[in-house]
Amino acid sequence: MLTQQDNDLLAQTGPGTPMGAFFRSFWLPALLPAELPEPDCAPVRVRLLGEDLVAFRDTSGRIAFMQNACPHRGASLFFGRNEEDGLRCVYHGWKFDVSGACVDMPNEPTESNFKHKIKAAAYPGVERGGVIWIYMGPAELSPEIPQLDWLDLPDGHKVINKWIQPSNYAQGVEGNIDSAHISFLHRSFELAPRNPRGARGTLSPDGSPRLTIKETDFGFVYGARRNAGNDEYYWRLTPFMLPTYTTIPSPAWPRTCFMLIPLDDHNTWWFTTSYNPDRPMPAERLGQRPWLIAGTWQSSLNPENDFKIDRELQKALNFTGIPEIRIQDMAMTDTMPRILNRTVEHLGTTDLAIITMRRMLIRLAKQATEGIAPYAALNGEVHRVRPLDVVDAEAELGMLMEKHREKFLELAPR
Template sequence: MLSKEDNALITQVGPGTAMGAVMREYWLPILLSCELQEKDGRPLRVRVLGEDLVAFRDSNGTIGLLEEHCPHRGASLYFGRNEECGLRCVYHGWKYDVNGNITDMPNEPPQSTFKDRLKAIAYPCVERNGTVWAYLGSKCAEQRPSLPDLEWNLVPQSRCYISKRYQECNWVQAYEGGIDSSHVSFLHSRLNSTDFTGSPREQGMKYMAGDKFPHYETLETPYGMMVGARRSAEPGFHYWRITQCLMPFYTILPSYGADSPVSGHAWVPIDDHTTMVWTITWHPTRDLTEEELDDMRYWSPDRVGTSEGNGRHLPLDMYIQETSNPGSRWKPKLNKGNDYLIDWEAQATKAFSGIPTISMQDQAVQESMGPIYDRRKEHLGTADMAIIRMRQLWLKAAKGLRDRQVVPVGLYAPQSYHIRSASIRLPDGIDWASEATQVTSANQDEVHFI
């Protein structure tokens, strides 16, 4: 369990908080480029780390990210006119460029220098491979870190598929679900554990169904932590699921087949009570096929467990109608208001939970814990080893930066993020950590598998 103080320390991310300060040191993925397609198009409300912001693409195609409220009288810049390389407040016409400079103040005399003495709060943004990254920290351009070399943001866009979903709970309990390997044997399982095909993915699921209490080991790394979850396999062998936990909020999940895509998540805090969950599937060496893309875009219970993407991404038809509220485009139709459309008959006869899709099974149980769970009430066991170790890393980062200005892990080691996870079958007695360093490198032309 965590004390009340430590629980608050890692869960609170707004301005002035210790964990919020840690996250502001990193570049953060905040939007897909396609969310701001048009130059001089309509602005977009964005909320991240408890701050209300407005994003826009200017006449030159550059992304701007400004505090939502105009410094003049506080009107929302969401209603602003995006024109001629700036966003103009419709209340009194003050105009701001992507750096927050006031380029026009038409309700002041022409000779006034007032506009030269003010700026809007603006955060630098860069785009890479279809993702918009923002830096919300205070470092000058020369001192800022580089973007992390996450493989999914380096491969051509034709090799990568990204979906997002709005989750109504704190980022920590969402993230912890992502590194909890033991829940896969229950929450995402079928009732007939013998109904598996011979595919590598299905073989991995068979191991997880057959051994429900994995042995955990962890290894600290330059980017965060690597987790090994060991299960029994055939006589003389163990099955290892190796998950990467990258600071401050990324995970990479084990892949299965020799030609299987890789998947991962980014658990980006919107504020203390909501999270934007990014789900990314990519292939290092080839374009994703139409069949693979269809598996991610459309839900089919018949295909559960047969592909990397089916059910992990929220299907295209499972979002509510978009409004102008921040993140509304990514809110699921399945939610706590309709009990996630749980199928009680399916729970009784087919599936352990009865909730459609892997992603919504995760979301349902994580949201059921409340906006921020009181971790003084927990009773952690051996299966929670990865969660315990990750909390220690977060606390170390938050207290280290707050108390001694210690640089957070991985901040200036972007190349260390160029890794993968793996699922491998190893003979008894083999050092999994030594083997993992060989099979998780992204600097090779293959995906490692069972």
């Protein structure tokens, strides 16, 4: 349970808010490269952290995100002409370069120096690892692109998708660090619960995992330990990487990394990377999610159609009556109020990771307002971690992490 004040602090990320300052300390995923395919291509509207921006790639290939509203009289720069290293507003011709400087003002007398006084808000962008990243924070900080496990893999070894969750980011993040729900929400009756791992970790018969947490320089690791019989445990170790990233443990590759970025306080961008370091992704995993409505980044299965729940399927085949795991998650997080009221919830023992995440983010948000940037924002190498999914006799999280450190938690330097 949170106080109303802390719930607001957690959920609100617009300009001037503490959590907004926290998010603005990081390079954040903003677009897919295909959205800005080449120099001087069409600009793209994008809303992030409650700010309406327009992204463009200039003649020299540089990427910037500019305020959508032209500083002159507020026309949308989305309609602008992307030409000769700048974006020109089509209303009266003012032109801005990637730094936001006004470089031409053709409707003013040539002797006027008015243009030197005008600056549009502009944020730098960079393409790296199959993502266009944005940095929306103060110029004096120099954060690093997070060196996520998949960042430098060749193209065929990863598939990056994005879509919009129509609710606040925090409830999406809470679902991703909630190991307990997989025994219920994602249960399938087709697969007999013999293997302690279950199918992709979805079937473990022990529905009340014991959770332990270890804070790290990237955020924290939480271990969910289930009894596996024969004096062994089925362990799932999930890294929570600041600001909101998780990679879900599963017994085999490919694995999926989730990155949740507030679009505004009521909507969230999901960026997901499914990847396999050892071999190319299978053809059926390439491409966008089949349930996306073309051109919208929104799901065709949504609260309006109750995610097409099938009550017969729910009786016979799976716990929810909703076919796909990701949609099952959406049905839970997106039918809560857009901003969950955490003053009336009742947290139990399996909610430990959620409590830890909230405390950590609120603490870092308060520090961000004092100008203290998170260590993980400034040191991209701390994000180089993998989850762990293993059956092991070790009962203690710290010892287990030590035992499997080389293989899973700390990758060899590249």
